[in-house]
Amino acid sequence: MLREPPKVWRGSGPVEAFHTCLTASKLVETGKTFDVALAHFGTNALRVQRLRSMRLLSVPLAAVFHGRDLSHTLVRRGRGIYAELLANSDSLLPVSAHFAKRLNDLGCPPSRVHVQHMGVDINQFDLR
Numbered sequence: 001m002l003r004e005p006p007k008v009w010r011g012s013g014p015v016e017a018f019h020t021c022l023t024a025s026k027l028v029e030t031g032k033t034f035d036v037a038l039a040h041f042g043t044n045a046l047r048v049q050r051l052r053s054m055r056l057l058s059v060p061l062a063a064v065f066h067g068r069d070l071s072h073t074l075v076r077r078g079r080g081i082y083a084e085l086l087a088n089s090d091s092l093l094p095v096s097a098h099f100a101k102r103l104n105d106l107g108c109p110p111s112r113v114h115v116q117h118m119g120v121d122i123n124q125f126d127l128r
Contacts, residue, residue, distance in 0.1 A: 036060045036090075042069035042082055049085045060090040064116065067095065070102045082106060 037052075037059050039045035045063030052061060063085065073081065086092070086108040093116040094100045100113045 034059060036062060038062050038064065040064045041066060042085065043073060045089065046082065046085050049088055052088070053084070061088075062091040062093055063089050065092065065094040065099050065103065066118070067099060070094070070099050079106060 037048045037057060039048045039061065042063055042065050045061065048057065048061055048063075051057045052059075086103070086106055089112065092103055092108055092113045094103055094113065095116060095118045097115055100115050103113050104110055
C-alpha cells in the first residue's frame with residue numbers, strides 16, 4: 001500500500017525568517033497540520049525550535065545547514081547560538097562531512113547528524 005508523501009512546512013532563507021514565524025502562526029490559527037518542519041539554515045531552525053519550545057508547534061524538526069550558518073554566523077553570534085537547537089532538534093542535515101564534524105564539535109550527538117549533499121551528480125547524465 002502506498003503511503004501519501006509527508007506534508008512538509010519549509011522555512012527557508014534568511015530573508016524569509018519573519019515569514020517562517022508568520023507562517024507557523026497562521027498554521028496554528030487555521031488548524032492545518034503537517035508531518036515535519038524542514039528549516040533551511042540554522043538560523044531559521046532556531047526560530048522553529050523556539051516555537052516548539054513555546055508548544056506552538058509539535059512536529060519533528062529537521063534543520064538543513066548550508067555553510068554560512070556554521071561559519072559566519074558562529075563568528076558573529078558565538079558558538080552557543082545553536083545550543084537549544086542541538087539539544088532538541090530531531091535531525092540535523094549538513095551539506096557536507098566538514099559541516100557534520102562542526103555540528104559534532106558544537107555538541108550535537110552524531111546519531112542526529114546526517115549529511116545531505118546538495119546538487120546534482122553530473123556523471124549520471126549524458127552531456128552533449
